[in-house]
Amino acid sequence: MSPAPLAAAVGVADVLTDLFLVLLAAKLGDELFKRIGQPAIVGEILAGVLIGPSLLGLVEPTEVLEVFAELGVVFLLFWVGLETRLSEMREVGGVAVRVGLLGVALPFAGGIGLGLALGEDTGTSVFLAAALVATSIGITSAVLIELDLLGTRASRTILGAAVIDDVLALVLLSVAVGIAADGGVDVTGTATVVVLALAFVGFFALGGTQLLQRRPRLLKAPRFSESPLLPAVLICLGLAAFAAQIGLAAIIGAFIAGLVVAETKEHDPIEDEVAPLYAFFPPFFFAFIGTEVDLGALANPGTLLLLAGVTTLATVTKFAGAWLGARSLGGRDAAFVGVGMVPRGEVGIIVAGIGSAAGVIDAELFAVIVGMSIATTLLVPPLLARLARRDVPPDAVSGEPSPP
Amino acid sequence: MSPAPLAAAVGVADVLTDLFLVLLAAKLGDELFKRIGQPAIVGEILAGVLIGPSLLGLVEPTEVLEVFAELGVVFLLFWVGLETRLSEMREVGGVAVRVGLLGVALPFAGGIGLGLALGEDTGTSVFLAAALVATSIGITSAVLIELDLLGTRASRTILGAAVIDDVLALVLLSVAVGIAADGGVDVTGTATVVVLALAFVGFFALGGTQLLQRRPRLLKAPRFSESPLLPAVLICLGLAAFAAQIGLAAIIGAFIAGLVVAETKEHDPIEDEVAPLYAFFPPFFFAFIGTEVDLGALANPGTLLLLAGVTTLATVTKFAGAWLGARSLGGRDAAFVGVGMVPRGEVGIIVAGIGSAAGVIDAELFAVIVGMSIATTLLVPPLLARLARRDVPPDAVSGEPSPP
Numbered sequence: 001m002s003p004a005p006l007a008a009a010v011g012v013a014d015v016l017t018d019l020f021l022v023l024l025a026a027k028l029g030d031e032l033f034k035r036i037g038q039p040a041i042v043g044e045i046l047a048g049v050l051i052g053p054s055l056l057g058l059v060e061p062t063e064v065l066e067v068f069a070e071l072g073v074v075f076l077l078f079w080v081g082l083e084t085r086l087s088e089m090r091e092v093g094g095v096a097v098r099v100g101l102l103g104v105a106l107p108f109a110g111g112i113g114l115g116l117a118l119g120e121d122t123g124t125s126v127f128l129a130a131a132l133v134a135t136s137i138g139i140t141s142a143v144l145i146e147l148d149l150l151g152t153r154a155s156r157t158i159l160g161a162a163v164i165d166d167v168l169a170l171v172l173l174s175v176a177v178g179i180a181a182d183g184g185v186d187v188t189g190t191a192t193v194v195v196l197a198l199a200f201v202g203f204f205a206l207g208g209t210q211l212l213q214r215r216p217r218l219l220k221a222p223r224f225s226e227s228p229l230l231p232a233v234l235i236c237l238g239l240a241a242f243a244a245q246i247g248l249a250a251i252i253g254a255f256i257a258g259l260v261v262a263e264t265k266e267h268d269p270i271e272d273e274v275a276p277l278y279a280f281f282p283p284f285f286f287a288f289i290g291t292e293v294d295l296g297a298l299a300n301p302g303t304l305l306l307l308a309g310v311t312t313l314a315t316v317t318k319f320a321g322a323w324l325g326a327r328s329l330g331g332r333d334a335a336f337v338g339v340g341m342v343p344r345g346e347v348g349i350i351v352a353g354i355g356s357a358a359g360v361i362d363a364e365l366f367a368v369i370v371g372m373s374i375a376t377t378l379l380v381p382p383l384l385a386r387l388a389r390r391d392v393p394p395d396a397v398s399g400e401p402s403p404p
Numbered sequence: 405m406s407p408a409p410l411a412a413a414v415g416v417a418d419v420l421t422d423l424f425l426v427l428l429a430a431k432l433g434d435e436l437f438k439r440i441g442q443p444a445i446v447g448e449i450l451a452g453v454l455i456g457p458s459l460l461g462l463v464e465p466t467e468v469l470e471v472f473a474e475l476g477v478v479f480l481l482f483w484v485g486l487e488t489r490l491s492e493m494r495e496v497g498g499v500a501v502r503v504g505l506l507g508v509a510l511p512f513a514g515g516i517g518l519g520l521a522l523g524e525d526t527g528t529s530v531f532l533a534a535a536l537v538a539t540s541i542g543i544t545s546a547v548l549i550e551l552d553l554l555g556t557r558a559s560r561t562i563l564g565a566a567v568i569d570d571v572l573a574l575v576l577l578s579v580a581v582g583i584a585a586d587g588g589v590d591v592t593g594t595a596t597v598v599v600l601a602l603a604f605v606g607f608f609a610l611g612g613t614q615l616l617q618r619r620p621r622l623l624k625a626p627r628f629s630e631s632p633l634l635p636a637v638l639i640c641l642g643l644a645a646f647a648a649q650i651g652l653a654a655i656i657g658a659f660i661a662g663l664v665v666a667e668t669k670e671h672d673p674i675e676d677e678v679a680p681l682y683a684f685f686p687p688f689f690f691a692f693i694g695t696e697v698d699l700g701a702l703a704n705p706g707t708l709l710l711l712a713g714v715t716t717l718a719t720v721t722k723f724a725g726a727w728l729g730a731r732s733l734g735g736r737d738a739a740f741v742g743v744g745m746v747p748r749g750e751v752g753i754i755v756a757g758i759g760s761a762a763g764v765i766d767a768e769l770f771a772v773i774v775g776m777s778i779a780t781t782l783l784v785p786p787l788l789a790r791l792a793r794r795d796v797p798p799d800a801v802s803g804e805p806s807p808p
Binding site: 011012013015016017018019022023027029031034035040063064066067070071074151193204214222224225227229230233237238240241244245250273274275276280366 | 415416417419420421423424427429432434435438439444467468470472474475478486626627628629631633634638641642644645648649654677678679680681683686724
């Protein structure tokens, strides 16, 4: 057939084909890893590596796929928020703050130390450190859901710490950008970032839950929807977009939206209705992480050595900091929290991208930071699964509905 | 706060904000139109006009929004396919073929006549005619669902005719491109298009339904999913992508996927699970149509006159052709079918875009064709609602589950 009449339709056809291939590959990876008894999300990530530019080259990490990946982790954290009660978060509040603070301080110090030891200048060292800081809660959340451990005290601690962690990462990123740009720290700007971020979290988490506690039928009021699904999704997208606009991770907004919506009496039907969105979008997130790996850029001994060093540093410092912060939970839970905070996932990649744009992170270091993000992400699911099998936390809540 | 650290996150933040704004606007338009007793999708389309570049300029029709719009109409037709049985389609097969053929022939002849009467050359006239041909079944489907009339004989006829219609539109587009390029018709290429399109429809609609009739548990076999949702969604995306790759509308693939999946015993739970995807995506489709309107380009008397003429021609010829084809259903059903086939929606816009790229459709004619697509789309929902209130077809099936 003549290809000419298809010209305008080809854009849409190719995007649909990309979406189909990514979802199919992710689910085949999931299937394979379930069958060999390994964590499903590792299968989804490796499927992304396989079809990505490094190996088969079937798909590129395009903007559209990035948006689907972002919505994947947004709906993932919305789901986690729906499964969480603010009151339960308050119970672990003190521990979570300690885990967040120490879990940021140690990797940051370690990153600066490593950068200076390698002979990098201050700007590069601070950026490397900032890239080691932020936990990607998406990976850990998915594993906690897969292991049916979202309801445990250790899991709540990880979730709370991830919120603190993200606020701190935003602050450090702001500092790093200031140093890279003009060698100084913009104290007013940084203070504004902190206040805005804390105000956002406080205002929506506390105000929103109170509003829906008092008026639980609010989500059912609009006539445009026979169920509370679309009002809930609008809250999720709105808070995610708002969080992203003020520089926080979008998923912090989505998590808070989940907390807020969970307060309504319509809690259960909302979960049933969100489940299909939660089943559809997150595989794009995991597979997309895989497509971002650049195996070619890592294929020389010096880079691999640097990757091993950075990954070890990132893992050990985050584990140690979080473990120290969570000691009051007891050794087994503290270890669980420590491991759960290790994945860097997409957050490290975003920071590295900003540093690369600012000219302080070169191509090799960028590939190493991306590699570290993926490596810490692949490391954690089997470790958490093993810890969970050996040491089921004493307060484990099971029987919550799994998504389809 | 300093905006610099947000640089890399701004892409994601802006896309999330766009998605939030479009969904919010669409649902507010829906709410308003429901409250004033008008068809909800007209409210969603006008909300798109309002926030689009012509008026408030809050969002542009970006590639990402186009993909969400496309998935909107894909999941809409998948839903319609799920609500339809192939056996019911066969009952109306003969009428649907007549409606499809006559509903294409009259607008095509009228378009060529108008083009030549306006003094355009053959290439432009054939393109104008091709843009008048293809019914956009998305709009009519949404209205039929809203009116709870998807189960009637007239509705089945419209769906069947839309499939025929799309195959014929593909053929005529291929002819038009040939004439625009070198003045001739590529007979072999056009024949290949026809054979490939018919083979696709026949192979998947017949083969797929038979396969799932015989092995109704096939969708439950994979371990990657506890429910048949993701296997079903993969079939939908796969057939939509395949249809788009061979030049058919993606929605034809999605409709066939719905027909196929509807044959499984798991029919009902699949509907419940697809409902949230069907609630989430289609508003992007309707609002996106609105954002494509260019009110500025239409704002002069000559262009408005041309728009009125083309819209009248498009409406009258399509209604007359479809009505003639459906006469055997009786006058009331024939009128319902005739009105239901009128919307051109996105299909006319795609054809006009191809003609514009081929240099035979100028900017004014492009704006007129887009305007005609929107006008026919806005015209039909209130007309169908009025026909349905006055003349409920005798075999109307009601009580089917509405989406949330």
